[in-house]
Amino acid sequence: MCAQERKRLGAPPEPIPGRIAVVGVCASGKTTLVEQLQSLGYDARQTGQEHSQVPDMWQRLSRPQVLIYLDVSLQVARQRGQSYEEPLYHEQHRRLEHARKHSHLFIDTTSLTPNQVLERVLAVLQEMGVEPVRSGS
Helix, strand or coil, X not given: XXXXXXXXXXXXXXXXXXXXXXXXXXXXXXXXXXXXXXXXXXXXXECCHHHCXXXXXXXXXXXXXXXXXXXXXXXXHHHCCCCCCHHHHHHHHHHCHHHHHHCCEEEEXXXXXXXXXXXXXXXXXXXXXXXXXXXXX
């Protein structure tokens, strides 16, 4: 984003207390983690930042108090059914640079199960004092 575009957009909006955004490359586990967090009552959402040319879209649309960045190796992403080529994998990382710099938690999910990822996230949320916004289902 150029300086003129940043000036036009202005400062990103204030975060929403308790809101959690999850970003990452395709097949890193974003959907699974968001669904797990939502089932526990957290206000969690994905942003699709890996598909956007607007570096701070995650911040403007989701307005998270907590930003979680998930990553995965290209090999494991392919094993998980993602059939994209190496240039797109690297392009997604480029699009996620701003989010990674601002993330509260970075997790490489390459060798982790979904429950292991969730355990790490819940531990950090507890440390940060972020609680569910409603009772889990």
